[in-house]
Every structure is written in C-alpha cells, then in structure tokens.
Amino acid sequence: MNRLFVRSQLQRFLEEDWGTGDLTTELICLEETAKAVIRAKSGGVLAGLPFLQELFLMLGGVYVKPLKSEGSEFEEGDTIVELDGRADVILSGERLALNLLQSLSGIATRTREFVRALEGTGVRILDTRKTTPGYRFFEKYAVRVGGGHNHRFALYDMVLIKDNHKRVAGGLREAVRRVREKLSPAYKVEVEVENLEELVEALELEVDIVMLDNFSPEEVKEAVKIADGKVEIEVSGGINLENVREYAIEGVSYISSGSIIYGASWCDLSLQVL
Numbered sequence: 253m254n255r256l257f258v259r260s261q262l263q264r265f266l267e268e269d270w271g272t273g274d275l276t277t278e279l280i281c282l283e284e285t286a287k288a289v290i291r292a293k294s295g296g297v298l299a300g301l302p303f304l305q306e307l308f309l310m311l312g313g314v315y316v317k318p319l320k321s322e323g324s325e326f327e328e329g330d331t332i333v334e335l336d337g338r339a340d341v342i343l344s345g346e347r348l349a350l351n352l353l354q355s356l357s358g359i360a361t362r363t364r365e366f367v368r369a370l371e372g373t374g375v376r377i378l379d380t381r382k383t384t385p386g387y388r389f390f391e392k393y394a395v396r397v398g399g400g401h402n403h404r405f406a407l408y409d410m411v412l413i414k415d416n417h418k419r420v421a422g423g424l425r426e427a428v429r430r431v432r433e434k435l436s437p438a439y440k441v442e443v444e445v446e447n448l449e450e451l452v453e454a455l456e457l458e459v460d461i462v463m464l465d466n467f468s469p470e471e472v473k474e475a476v477k478i479a480d481g482k483v484e485i486e487v488s489g490g491i492n493l494e495n496v497r498e499y500a501i502e503g504v505s506y507i508s509s510g511s512i513i514y515g516a517s518w519c520d521l522s523l524q525v526l
Contacts, residue, residue: 253302253393261389262307265348274344286339286525290353292330293520298322299360299397300353303390304333307352311345313338323360323397332521339525346523354518355387356394362516363398365493366509373500375507378403378486382510391513403508411435412463413443424450428457442486451475455482463508465489469498476503 301322308314314337320326332353335342366377379395380403381388392402404410413427421427424443431441442461445451448471454462455478464475466489479485486506487499492515499507 255306257389258303258306259310262303262310262348264386266307266310269348270344274340277340277343281340281343284339285337286335286342288335288342288523288525289331290333290335290350290521290523292326292328292332293522295325295327296357296361296519297364297398298324298326298332298353298357299394300356300390301333303352303356304349307345307349308335308337308341311341314341314345325364335523342523342525350521350523352390354521355516356390356397357519357521358516359391359394359513360398361519362493363395363400363512366496366512367399369493369496370500370507373497375500375504376401377496377512378506378508379512380488380508380510381406382514384513395512398512400512401506411439411441413441415444415446415465424453425457428454428459432458444488448475448478451478455479459483461486461505463488469495469501472499472501472504476501479503 298320299322301318305316308316314335317334319334320330320332326332363377370377377400379392379400383391392405395402404412411431413424413431418424418427421430428441428443435441440460442463443454443459444463444465445454446465451462461484462479463486464472467475467487472487476485484505485503486508487504488508491499491507491509492511496507
C-alpha cells in the first residue's frame with residue numbers, strides 16, 4: 253500500500269468534510285478525552301481498517317484498537333474497533349471513519365458472496381472500471397479483501413479492445429493490428445467479442461485474452477470448445493450472484509462483474525462514545 257498516496261486521498265476526504273472546520277465540535281469540546289466503539293448493526297466482511305488507522309494517526313491524539321482483523325467476518329452486535337483519546341478528534345473524524353468502513357466492507361461482503369458462489373470451480377471473479385470517481389483505489393482494495401481480483405486498474409496498464417474501438421478502427425482485425433504495431437510485448441492484449449464468429453476471428457490474431465460479452469452459458473460452452481485453450485477466456489455482461497455459477501464453465505479463467513462494486517450495499521456500522 254502506498255502510504256503517501258493514501259494520506260493524500262484521506263486529506264482530500266477530510267477537506268471535503270471539514271471545509272473551514274468542524275463548527276459543532278469546536279464549539280462544544282474543550283479538552284475532554286473519551287472512549288468510543290464502532291459496532292456492527294448488520295453482518296459483513298470487514299474492510300478499511302488500515303485507512304481508519306491511518307486517518308486517526310494523521311489527526312493525532314486517538315489510540316485505535318481493532319477487535320476484528322481485516323477480511324474477517326462480523327455479525328450484528330459485534331464491536332469492531334475501540335477508540336481512546338481526544339474527544340474532538342473522535343467526533344470530527346467519526347463520519348469519514350464510518351464512511352470508509354461501511355462502504356468498503358459492503359464491497360468486500362458482496363465480493364465474498366461471489367467468491368463463495370464460484371468455490372471449487374477455479375474461476376476468478378474480477379472487478380471492472382465501474383467505480384466511483386476518485387474512490388477507485390479504495391474500492392478495488394476492498395474487492396481484494398473480499399477474495400476477488402482486480403482487472404486492469406485504469407486505462408494505462410492493459411489493452412482492452414472493446415466494441416467502440418473496433419468501430420473506430422473499422423473492425424477487430426485492424427484494431428489489433430494497430431495495437432500490435434506500436435505496443436511493447438510486455439503488455440497483454442485483450443479483445444471483447446460479441447458472437448462466435450468474432451471469436452473465430454480473434455483466435456487468428458495475436459491476442460492474449462478474449463472477453464465473451466453478453467454470451468449465454470450455452471454460448472460460453474461452445475466458445476470454450478472453439479478456443480480450445482489457445483487464449484484465456486473471460487466472461488462478462490449480465491452476470492449476477494444468482495447466475496454466476498452457471499458461467500463457471502471449465503475452460504473459463506475469469507468472470508468480471510462491475511456489480512461487485514456498484515451493486516454493493518454499505519454495511520451498517522455506528523460509532524458511539526461510551
């Protein structure tokens with residue numbers, strides 16, 4: 253984890269929430285100290301503890317004692333964290349601390365559900381770039397805590413030729429040619445295909461991964477036979493927790509679903525001064 257980057261992001265979040273200062277806390281708090289706890293009002297998978305600890309380290313004057321480990325499961329009523337120190341810091345940091353834990357734990361919880369649905373198949377669940385602007389680093393971190401894997405982090409770390417790229421280039425073959433003409437061999441090239449005919453064309457080209465976009469499970473089975481191990485197969489589009497197991501077909505390496513992030517519900521946590 254890049255601590256300098258995390259601190260810069262947390263500082264940005266604090267500036268958004270505090271603005272010119274926490275008016276209420278500054279008017280009420282003198283030099284009191286306090287003890288507080290963060291408790292679960294629903295169950296889930298815990299994610300975000302390192303950011304919570306870094307936040308209060310930045311603010312100073314509060315000791316953070318986690319009672320659950322990162323990635324562990326908690327139940328309604330569990331005490332997750334104890335806080336001890338300056339009351340003003342606890343109160344001013346409360347909302348950001350909870351927002352981090354609740355949102356990231358929600359993503360980790362949903363990801364864990366997908367991982368369990370795929371258990372025993374050898375298929376990896378991937379996230380996508382369907383993330384909250386400015387919050388991607390944290391959301392993709394939560395996917396990993398939940399047992400999932402990150403697809404490309406951003407546009408710079410992998411080539412993924414999608415439908416609109418093909419339209420601009422005049423077709424899949426020309427799009428791949430343009431990429432391979434300029435790209436270092438160190439980068440993988442993935443192409444999205446929309447039907448079996450396009451898959452056959454992709455297999456004739458210099459690509460590493462083929463994404464089957466919006467294929468039915470039956471079409472995926474046929475595609476795996478056609479590919480015959482020549483490339484890695486990723487399946488995406490229209491996949492949810494109810495049908496993901498149907499797509500975990502032998503020969504499929506990855507299933508990607510943006511819903512493990514955008515479809516996650518926040519876990520319900522509360523901070524209470526004792």
